[in-house]
Amino acid sequence: MAEHVIKLPDVGEGIAEAELVEWSVKVGDIVREDAVLGAVMTDKATVEIPSPVEGKVTWLGAEIGDTVAIGSPIVKIEVAGEGVFAERAESGGLETPTPDPSPQGGGELGSSPTAEIPAQMAPKRADSGSPSPLWGGVRGGGSGSTAPFSPGPPRPEGERPLASPAVRLRAKEAGIDLRQVAGTGPAGRITHEDVDAFLARGPQVPAGTGLRRREGVEQVKVVGLRRKIAEKMALAKSRIAHITYVEEIDVTAVEDLRAKLNGEKKPDRPKVTLLPFLMRAMVKALGEQPAMNATFDDEAGVINRHAAIHIGIATQTPSGLVVPVVRHAEARDLFDCATEMLRLAEAARNGTATREEMGGSTITITSLGAMGGVSTTPVVNYPEVAIVGVNKMMVRPVWDGSQFIPRKMMNLSSSFDHRVIDGWDAAVFVQRLKTLLETPALIFLEG
C-alpha cells in the first residue's frame, strides 16, 4: 500500500503560515482526486486545499483554528487498493472480540496509519456490543451521556419534576424547589447527585416565575476572519489615540439631487446612494488636507501621505466585518464610485473578492445605513489616520430664523488618530465635508 502525505501548499506572497479554517473531510473518508480537503486562511483570503490523489483519509494533522506552517504535513491519504481492504476485513474478524481495544481507539487520531481499521467496520463493532435501542442514550461506554452535570431534557411547562420520595424529602428540607433542578436521570429524573450539584451552585432564584436558570458555557473558537478582526481591532485600539468628532449635516439638498438622478436613471447607470456623494466630497476635502489621506508607520515613525485615494468601505458579511477598497476614488466620477462600491460589496459578501481588493485603503468609510444610530465611535482602520462614520438620516425640525422647517438631517461620526491629527484639523476636515454635502454643487465644481 502507499501513503500520500499532503503538505500545506505555499499560498504565495511570502506567507510562512496559514490558519486552518475548515476541514471538508474526516478520517476514513474516501476522496477523489481534486476533491477539496479543507481550507486555510491567510491575511484576508481563504485558500482551498485540493487532494492530489484518490484514496482514503487516514490522518488529519491540524484542528480548525490551528496555525500551520507552510510545508508541514496536514493530511495523510492511503492510496486505495482492493487488496488492502480485503486482507484487513479477514484478519480483523467482524465477530471476534478484540482483546486489545487499541485498534478501535485508533480510529480517530491514530498516529500510525498502518494500524488503521477500515472506517466502515468501526460502527458495526460498536453496534454489536450495544444494548437495545429502547434503552435510549444510556450506553455502557458513553461517558458523554452520563456526565454528572449534563442537563437533562427540558421539562414541559407545568409538568411535575420526576424524583423519588427520598429526593423530594431532601429537597424540601433543603428549601429547594425541584422545578428548578435539572434532572440527569432516565427521563429527566432528578437524582440525589442532581440535588448535590444544585446545592453546590449557590443562591437560588425565587420559585414560580416560570423563568429558569440556564447553566453552561458555549465555547466558540475565534478562528478565521473573526480572529483577524479581533487582532486588527486590538492593534488599532492599543496603538491609536482615538478622537471622535460628531457633526450634524443637512442632507436635504444632496438627497433631492440623488432623487433626481435616480429618477432619471439610465439603464447603464447604477442607483446612487448617499455614499458616492460622500466619497466624492472626501476626495475634494482630502485635496485640501492631504494629512488625512495617510498611513502612519508608527514603528518607523513615518507618515506616508498617499497621492492616490483608496477608500475602504466597511462591509458586513455573514462571517464578519471586511473592508473592500474602492481604489483611486480621485479618478472616479460619482457613478463610477457607485458602480465600484456595489461590485466590491457584492464580491466581499460572496467571498469572491481578491486579496488586492480587500486591502490597501488610505481612508475608510463606515456606514450602517438605517442602523446607523445617532452617533458612533468608529475605530480607525490601522494604520490609516481617519475614518468617516455615517449615521442614520432622519427628518428633524430645523429653526430657520423664523420658523421650524422639516429638513433631512444626518450625523457624521468621524474618528482620527490623535497622535498625528490635531482636533482642529479634524474639525476643519469634517466642517469641509459638511459644507460640500450641504451644497452638493461644490462637490462637482472644478478646481
Added chain:
Amino acid sequence: MKDIVCKLLVIGAGPGGYVCAIRAGQLGVDTVIVEKARAGGTCLTIGCIPSKALIHAADEFLKARHFADGTDPLGISLASPAIDLKKTVAWKDRIVGRLTMGVSGLLKKAGVKTVQGTARFRDGKTVVVETETGEQIIRAETIVIATGSAPVELPFLPFGGPVISSTEALSLPTVPETLAVVGGGYIGLELGTAFAKLGSKVTVVEAMPRVLPQWDAELTRPVVKRLEALGVTVLAGTKARGLVASAGALAIERANGTEERIDAEKVLVTVGRRPVVEDWGLEEIDLDRDGRFIRIDDQCRTSMRGIYAIGDVTGEPMLAHRAMAQGEMVAEIVAGKTRGWDKRAIPAVCFTDPEIVSVGLSPDEARKSGREIRIGQFPFTASGRAMTVRGEDGFVRVVARADDNVVLGIQAVGTGVSELSSAFSLAIEMGARLEDISGTIHAHPTMSEGFAEAALKALGHAIHI
C-alpha cells in the same frame, strides 16, 4: 376537672388521627388525642378491616358450598356446609378488638395521652371534651381535625329498621334472604358480593348507567361478569324510590320510568360518605370550606392559623392511607420539619371479586393531560399462577408517556391484585419508566409477573402474549 394544656391536640383517632398522634409523640411533641368511640376510627371498627373479614368469610363459605354442590373441579367434596353468622361476626369483632387495642397501645407507647369523649371547639385554641366524668377543657397550640366521614343517608330511605348502612351490615346476626343494595360503588359491591356468597339473593340498584362508575368499563368488566355468575342482579340506571315496609320490598324506578318492587329483607344504602363537620363546633371557628369539606392547603393547614385538618373531612379520595400520610406529614410539620404534600399517586383498591387496583392516571385521564401515551395490557389468562388459583379473569394495564416511557398509571383487576398495589405505587413514586419495570426480575410463578409483562407489552415486545 383540671384543664389539660398541650402542644398538639388531635380530634379523632381514626387512621389519620392516630398516625398523626403517634408520629408527633415519636418526635417528642406533647400530644393529646380525643376519640368518642374506639381508637381506629371507621377503618378499623366499621370499615376496611371488618368488611375484609366478612369478605374473607364469605369467600371461604362459597368455596365450601362449591365443594358440596360438586361444581368445584379440585376434587374436594363435603356435605352441606352451613354458616353461623353470629360466630363470624364474633370472629371479626375479635380482630377489630385486637387492632383497636393495638392502636391504643401504640399511642401510649408514643407518649400520647388519650381522652375518651366528644370534643367541641370553644375557640381556635380551646376544646371542651364531654367525657363520662364531666367536661374536660383542653388548650392546645395546634389542633388537628380528623373527624372523618359517615355514610350518606337518603331522605326517602332513612337508616333504621330494614334500612341499614355498611356499619350494621357488618354486624348482622343472620344472613338476610334478600338484600337490596342501593348504590353500586365499591362499598356496596364489596358487601353485596359477600352477602351473595353467604347465600343472600342480592339486587344492586345503581342510578348511573353502570356500577363502579369511577373506574373505566374495561377494568370493571370482570367484576360485572362475576356478579352475574354469583346470581347478583345489577339494575343500572335505576333509582330507589322508597321502602314498602308492609311487603318487605324496595320500590324502584327503572331507566325507562317504570316502577317496580324488589324483594328486600334488608336494604343496604351505600350511596357515598360525607365529611363529619357537625357537632364538634365548626361554627365556633368558621373555617373555609371546599364544598362540604374543610378546605386545606398542601400542608393540610385550614384557614385558621394553628388548625390543621386531615383525612376524609378534607375531601376525596376518602381513603385511610391518604389520611395516614397526611397525619404523618402534619405531625412532622408540627415538630418543626419542612414538609409538603408531594405524593404522585394515591392507590385505590376495590375488594370486589375479582379485586381492582388503580394507581395514577387511567388511559383516558392520561390522554386528557395532552401527552401521547402508550398502553400495555397483560391478561391473566396467560399467567400460569392465575390458572393455579383459578383466577384467570382480569389483567394488568400500564399507562406510560410515549416519548420517554415514564409510567403514569397502573391498573389491575384480578384475584389478589390488591397486593400488587405496593409495586404499582412504588413505580410511580420513584418515577419509573417502562424499562425499569421490565428490567426488574419478577418472581415466577406469581400474579406480579403480569406487571412486568404489561410493561414489556407497552414497549412492544411482551414475551408471554
